[in-house]
Amino acid sequence: MNNRGALEIRNVRKTYSGKDKDIHVLEDINLSINPGEFVSIIGLSGCGKTTLLRHIVGLEAEYEGDILLDGKRLNGPSLDRGIVFQDHRLFPWLTVEKNIALGIIGKTEKEKKEIVDSHIELVGLNGFGKNYPYQLSGGMSQRAAIARALVNQPKILLLDEPLGALDALTRMYMHRELERIWKKENITMIMVTHDVEEALYLSDKIVVMSAKPGRIQKVISVPLSRPRDRAGHDFADMKESVLEEFMLHTEHHFSFAI
């Protein structure tokens, strides 16, 4: 299977016209994402990382510049991009199975069932297909949301702080699961997060964004071998260098204060 998407973001700007002045949410965003890469976008609240992701999904339509998926300019949502939101957004009135089946279009019932079953297995929810979302834990709900996003075999899976609402241990467990799914599906993944360790554990490339205006401050590639060892020396070094990106800002402010 090879339906990995390449994403090219060129000179993307997004401005909201405010009352007194315009608010530059995104400015001069340039980014290339290779097929099959795992990329994290990281930054403080208000840096525009979620806005950027919503543009890639197509939920925010108007923008300047170009976002190209395999050379084609994006214009609105499409099934070639799957999305997992922070709040799982499963429909509470449907069972897990039916929630997952929602994304499937143009298949027979038999094919549908096979696709749903294989994705329930992929995300490790065997035996929970008939359950309703209120019967699932936070981690299980996100697994179901991931399955729902993958059933159409999108070229890119977009994840908007998918593990942000989970407790620390569940989150670490889900990191492993996400990595496994990413490898198995052989798909491009872009994840927004504010967790440096999460980004380091999963990503080939970390995009650090800064706020006001929202722009890319630095793109850091993570050459560590997988599976990564959180306690390892290299991991700690890389973590330090990513954190530095944020601490630089603090020092900057500090020197002004003196």
Place this chain on the structure above:
Amino acid sequence: MLSIDRNKVSTVFLGLLVPLLLLITMEVVGTTEILPSQIIVPPHRIYALLLDMLSTGELFGHLRCSVVRVLSGFAIGAGAGFLLGVLMALVPRLQRALTPLLISFNQVPLFGWVPFLMILFGIDEQFKIVFVSLAAFFPMLLNTFEGIHGVPIVYLEVARAFEFNNGKLMRKVLFPAALPSIFTGIKLSLGFSWMSVIGAELIAASEGVGFMIVWGRQLFQMDIVYVGIITVGTVGYVMFRGLEVLESSLMKWHRKNV
């Protein structure tokens, strides 16, 4: 499990306790003639009359007549309210055009329409059914509109991201999300229908439970009035509980979710 059962028993017991005390008080007051027994009829005489009217089929005749009126009026009024509610939620321009008028109409007490409706429809069956429809219309309209209008944006975004067409959006998102509210509309609407049919029969009728009550007063046979009131209350209670049972079996997800 045991504590749940005990809870249930105590709910039923408490629910029966108050009516039982009321009946005992009436029996004491009526038989001792503290108040005239023509006015406070002792329950054992009401019961005897109830049995008598049941065995002759008289009560059933009145009841059937009222129920037919309620069901026809409810079907017309709630049906129209539902359709207009859906349309107004889907077409914002229609909503803006109709809201001021509908709000003012809703301020008019139901009985304020009676003279107008009598001139238009006379005092026969047609009048009663229109009157009941009017009573059923507004609660259904309001709750259907609120339900669909209030579907959370987060679910609509999921529908957009998965490229739902309008039919699928209606079936899978808008309608199920609005169902709890629509059910509230049905319950209110049916309750109002039942009250209004009795009202209409008090005004002008030759058959029906409402007519029975007026007729009892005219003959100064208060026991007939009591049988009428008890019938109205009991039938209303059964309708309400029936809808509640239907509601919770249709929407297992809802109670747990909210």
